[in-house]
Amino acid sequence: MTKDIPYRDLPDHSFWQRGVCDAGADVDPVVAVPFTIGVGDRVATAGSCFAQHISRHLRKVGFDTLCTEPPHGLLRPQEAVAFNYGLYTARYGNVNTARQLLQLFQRAVGSFVPEERLWADGGRFIDPFRPRIQPRGFACREEFEADQAQHFAAVREAFETLDVLVFTLGLTEAWESTGDGAVFPICPGVAGGRFDAQRHRMHNFDVGEVTDDMLRFIDLLREVNPAARLILTVSPVPLVATAFATEHVLAATTYSKSVLRVACAEIARRRPQVAYMPSFEIITGQYARGRYFAPDLRSVTEEGVGHVMRVFFRHFVDAAVLGDAPQAPPPPTPAVAHLQQMGQLADANCDDDILRHALATTPALHQVCNLCDGEAFGPGPHGRLSSTGLKPHCERCGSLERHRVASRALQALPRNFLDWRRALLVNPQRKDDPMPFRHCDIAQATAPGALLRDLAAREDGLYDFIVLLHVLEHQDDDRAVFEQLVRLLSPRGVMQVCFVDPHLRPWTSIATGPAGSLRRWYGRDVSSHFRCPTLQVHVKVDDVTDPGTGVVMPVHFFYGHPEHQAALETPSAPTQEISR
Numbered sequence: 001m002t003k004d005i006p007y008r009d010l011p012d013h014s015f016w017q018r019g020v021c022d023a024g025a026d027v028d029p030v031v032a033v034p035f036t037i038g039v040g041d042r043v044a045t046a047g048s049c050f051a052q053h054i055s056r057h058l059r060k061v062g063f064d065t066l067c068t069e070p071p072h073g074l075l076r077p078q079e080a081v082a083f084n085y086g087l088y089t090a091r092y093g094n095v096n097t098a099r100q101l102l103q104l105f106q107r108a109v110g111s112f113v114p115e116e117r118l119w120a121d122g123g124r125f126i127d128p129f130r131p132r133i134q135p136r137g138f139a140c141r142e143e144f145e146a147d148q149a150q151h152f153a154a155v156r157e158a159f160e161t162l163d164v165l166v167f168t169l170g171l172t173e174a175w176e177s178t179g180d181g182a183v184f185p186i187c188p189g190v191a192g193g194r195f196d197a198q199r200h201r202m203h204n205f206d207v208g209e210v211t212d213d214m215l216r217f218i219d220l221l222r223e224v225n226p227a228a229r230l231i232l233t234v235s236p237v238p239l240v241a242t243a244f245a246t247e248h249v250l251a252a253t254t255y256s257k258s259v260l261r262v263a264c265a266e267i268a269r270r271r272p273q274v275a276y277m278p279s280f281e282i283i284t285g286q287y288a289r290g291r292y293f294a295p296d297l298r299s300v301t302e303e304g305v306g307h308v309m310r311v312f313f314r315h316f317v318d319a320a321v322l323g324d325a326p327q328a329p330p331p332p333t334p335a336v337a338h339l340q341q342m343g344q345l346a347d348a349n350c351d352d353d354i355l356r357h358a359l360a361t362t363p364a365l366h367q368v369c370n371l372c373d374g375e376a377f378g379p380g381p382h383g384r385l386s387s388t389g390l391k392p393h394c395e396r397c398g399s400l401e402r403h404r405v406a407s408r409a410l411q412a413l414p415r416n417f418l419d420w421r422r423a424l425l426v427n428p429q430r431k432d433d434p435m436p437f438r439h440c441d442i443a444q445a446t447a448p449g450a451l452l453r454d455l456a457a458r459e460d461g462l463y464d465f466i467v468l469l470h471v472l473e474h475q476d477d478d479r480a481v482f483e484q485l486v487r488l489l490s491p492r493g494v495m496q497v498c499f500v501d502p503h504l505r506p507w508t509s510i511a512t513g514p515a516g517s518l519r520r521w522y523g524r525d526v527s528s529h530f531r532c533p534t535l536q537v538h539v540k541v542d543d544v545t546d547p548g549t550g551v552v553m554p555v556h557f558f559y560g561h562p563e564h565q566a567a568l569e570t571p572s573a574p575t576q577e578i579s580r
């Protein structure tokens, strides 16, 4: 009997028992790499949301990641984050599929111009290929065109100058244009644009397509940058949803990840200087017993990302590059670590997630601020919660329900209905929020009676738009203030007013308190309280949902010119969350 079988001399990592079971918590599935990242190498990152973790960790250890599209010097750091600068090498947002990466290259060099290259949406302009890049979209077409031109220049510079591209393949399911095959990162209609079954269809890429797209991309890349090296990874994050009703999402996830994993092997076999980094295996491997996933079974914990990056640095990065950069700490004991990690999820900006938000119903509302895109909320003044039980105070920009609702009501109006107007902001608590007007004046209620005197001193018909949030209820003579405001409106003027919940009570009632504090609660009689019929003022009420708390609040528009009714009846009034 011979002992001379082929497995006899294989190393430990070839055997499940020794390579996985006996390896403890720090399994390292990388055996050999075709190249390493050396001193001075410029590393670019792109891919689905998991790529953001890689990008973030590379920077954290002081890695020289390539950035060809830095934020404008006027942006404050938190604004730069909100506008998705610094997430990747250029501001392309998440690139979820191989086809999208290929088309990004082709669009940047001008060899592909999609039919749907711009969505005009309620007076805002949105890039269909990076719909979340700019909170609230671009203000005008010129701004969109200018930004796209410099973005494409930054993308070309990235491809021409990178030494190593780390690309994370995320999905096989994608929405594409039936006209020219342009592939979108998110389903049209979820973060902008309108879904149209005639123009948009779902496509599930197979192994051949993913492989061919990547090979084509690599060949195009090496035409402009012959020495470019690639590290491919597969995102371990499952699908948030499959578009195919006949498939279970778990089976669809396995299909998708399997296709991407096989394609990586094919690509690395068929092109030199392409490496596969097994992030997927590190996060999902049986040895981890699911502990690298958060309670939602999708998000990857910071502990899991740390494990991936330890392996990455160990194999792909020359020791000289890391120098005396802090090394990732050894993993804590599993029991303690598990508890620690539960709340400590990595905060990746996942396009996929906004589909989940769009599908979410109010009880599971994902809180997001429409003023700053912030997602962290705290209690309001005096610790109060909103009427939905959620915390109302945006921790990034400090907004409350009324600020977000008022802004959302303005965002729903056509840009050209607002942009020529001279506006008066009455006692604004927030002076830095962007306003869509040509000009803004401010009137402050500095002391009891001061607002009435200030308004009375201004010329008739001076303003085309007036904004008040919770101001009238604090005035001793609110009707006199209202009449002054109506006098200040131009013939085409509109006044936007947020009251404290007038729907909640039938009649306006007096609140007793010192001068300057809340003087009354308005009721559903608010327009007759202000004698609107006598003043020949019309009123239109929009119920607007606060994306931060799910609270629905009325926004009142008062206007004298009957033509405004039609203009205010905008088809994109944001009374409901986006639904598919």
Ligand SMILES: [Zn+2]
Binding pocket: 369, 370, 371, 372, 373, 374, 394, 395, 396, 397, 398, 399
């Ligand atoms: Zn905010």
